[in-house]
Amino acid sequence: MDITAQQNLVHQTRDARRAIDFPKLSPAERDALIKKYHPDHRGHAYRPIKFGPNAGDSTVKEVATLLEGDSSIPADFNLTPEYSVDVLVVGGGGAGCAAALHAHAAGSNVLLATKLRLGDSNSVMAQGGMQIAVGPDDSPVQHFLDTLKGGHMKNDHDLLKVMVEEGPSIGQWLLELGVLFDRQSDGNLHVKKGGGSSKARLLTCSDYTGLEIMRVLKDEVLNQKVPLLEFGAVVELLSDGKGTCTGAVLQDLDNKRHVVVAAKSVILATGGIGRLHIQGFPTSNHYGATGDALVLAYRMGVPLVQIDTFQYHPSGGVYPEQLVGALVTEGIRSEGGHLVNAKGDRFVNELDTRDVVSSSIIKECEEGRGVRTAAGRSGVWLDTPLLDVAHGPGTLDKHFPAMVRQYERYQVDIRKDPVLIYPTLHYQNGGVKIDVTGETPAPNLFVAGEASGGLHGRNRLMGNSLLDLMVFGKRAGQTAAERAKSLPQGALTLDHVAKFREEAKRHHVSSGLNSPMVLPAYTRQV
Amino acid sequence: MGSDSNTPQQFTEQASEIQAQMVTVEIEGKPFQVPAGVTLMKAMWYAGKEVLRGAGCLGGFCGACATYYRTKDDPKVKTCLACSMAVEDGMSFSFMPAFPARKAIYDLTELKDPKQDLFELYPEAPLCRNCNACTEACPQKIDVREGVWKAVFGDFKAVSDMFMDCVMCGMCAPVCIADIAPNLVAVYASRAQGVHFTEKPKGLATRIKKIADGDYQEDWDRILQLSDEELQNTTASIT
């Protein structure tokens, strides 16, 4: 059936749908739904990791294969350093920029290396906002409880407490750098309600929150003259032979040369995994989201936590074809946008947590109530025009200019017509194990941002990532800088790689695959 | 969905399986057959090109994929973001190379009079000759020329509103006959607006003080000694 004909049903049923309040599910119902439909529970997509710190733990095949992969650096590699720094920050997203700025401010000699250009990252795309408990009816404790609930009680309490308590001062820091968060008429920060939160707690910069934060942080990194190595991908870490991290090997992607960096501390802020296309899902992530920190830290003997759980964002684009996998902001649902199946019915409370909403969309599609596109994909409607109907004409233009533009480029007017969505691979819930300073069990190796794990439990709450980046980027940067003052530079060896290779041999793993992946292989072999 | 596309490689090629119809486009002056309707970025991959410089967020937010293009028989060269634009038959396009625009270095907190300081940091800004080339070059449809004038006249609030959509692709800079990099001027003005001309939110200061004063300690003490089960019940009841 033609898309327009199907859209009409959404228009026809709008008034009737508005009259109904769709209840949230009970905890037991949520669990049952997730177990049956969430991709995290598709057993055949998983397998145990064969060796290393997480030997025997189950994760998706795509990740397991990379973790067991071989280093691209040969054993006899010349480790004469080209740079010698206090702190090497890897990754130019939010966590990396925050870490670099704080380490620099604390007097450290920093090098910021990033795979693409500074700022080309997931961070720049965050639209929905950043959770900070600033409202008068809200509190850090409330933020803690909401996050725990969202994370199925599996969040690391210490990490989480630190994040929610430092949130407000992070908000202050960003304001002092010139980030223009939306305001109320009385000058206070405007807060929006996000899925899974009991209080309105999302700070926003219209629907360009990540872009605005990153424009400012990038500008400040340049103002502070933090030395940069763009198109510099870390492909291996270095250790002193006793498990302490002492530097890294980068590859300059412009000329393929390897660059050895001696560093008293290394902060990995390399972000997520979307470009691994786990279980074949399209993704909302940036080009370099290939889970590099997981691989690098794992080879250093650092365990990963909750690495079997991923976030499939409920609203990835399905139509037009160019927007497949692209994120459609959650803000539409926060502002009351309905999800509607092919029969014109709502089927879930749109403000439930992401795993619940995604599972219910998958359920609708698997049970034949999805809308099919000519390209053979299926999805459900997100009723965008409802926002203008409910809150007055111009609402979408005013609050969702990025999304209006996103669709306008392909001649779709979201003010007039609903859009089709289906879950898209969005976020790695778990990651590298860290403590409250961002340090991993390998001394002087820090991980900050999406690459780290534990904080979000089994499902990250909307808006908590941007805060996570800033809080743990700062903590890692400051701790590393402080330590550098008294720490001598350790020896540079590849002993951990040699050990890892022996382990691989003992377990008969010889896929021949080099990891980290660095960039996805999209180029067609012609 | 997804079972037929288990590797990234297959994922990008999916478009070609679905839409058998092919179109001819010119990439950097050379013709290639690519599937109709794919983005310019996917067309590059389909044509067998490795993309390093030119790809970033792949979602229309980072400006890495700034591209010049022309449609069939139209002499007008336009701009777009290659990750967010579909190919058409007869289209011709190339990525924009990195442009060496000068960024001024400043410490915002130390500036005494940011509206005046603009003329020292970016002395070229007031030399705008109103040619409007920057506005025409902007893939985000920002009225860039107007923004430059707003900055010059000290209306930093307007600049910050107008440039909230700016993805820093830099396409407004190479076209400027006065050597202005409008996006950099705008970042300066927007940040100055935030640092110097925007009210400090009182509620935030109060919250920070309360946390520092230990006002939430009692709540923490109560919450943190709960068992997981008790916590579960606490959280379940606060929807």
Ligand SMILES: Cc1cc2nc3c(=O)[nH]c(=O)nc-3n(C[C@H](O)[C@H](O)[C@H](O)COP(=O)(O)OP(=O)(O)OC[C@H]3O[C@@H](n4cnc5c(N)ncnc54)[C@H](O)[C@@H]3O)c2cc1C
């Ligand atoms: C479309 C989208 C919308 C989102 N919206 C929100 C939101 O509204 N609110 C929210 O809180 N969260 C949101 N998130 C999640 C959040 O944006 C990310 O989790 C977060 O930005 C990750 O930040 P990061 O600094 O850890 O990683 P990134 O921002 O992804 O940065 C990682 C950086 O590391 C670089 N890198 C990777 N590997 C290497 C390597 N080997 N060597 C050198 N450099 C490397 C990358 O190129 C990149 O620059 C969103 C995510 C996406 C994708």
Ligand code: SF4
């Ligand atoms: S203002 Fe300039 S840098 Fe910003 S989006 Fe427009 S052309 Fe690109």
Ligand code: SF4
């Ligand atoms: S291109 Fe330069 S001179 Fe022309 S209007 Fe824009 S800023 Fe002014």
Ligand code: FES
């Ligand atoms: S790749 Fe970021 S805007 Fe196109």
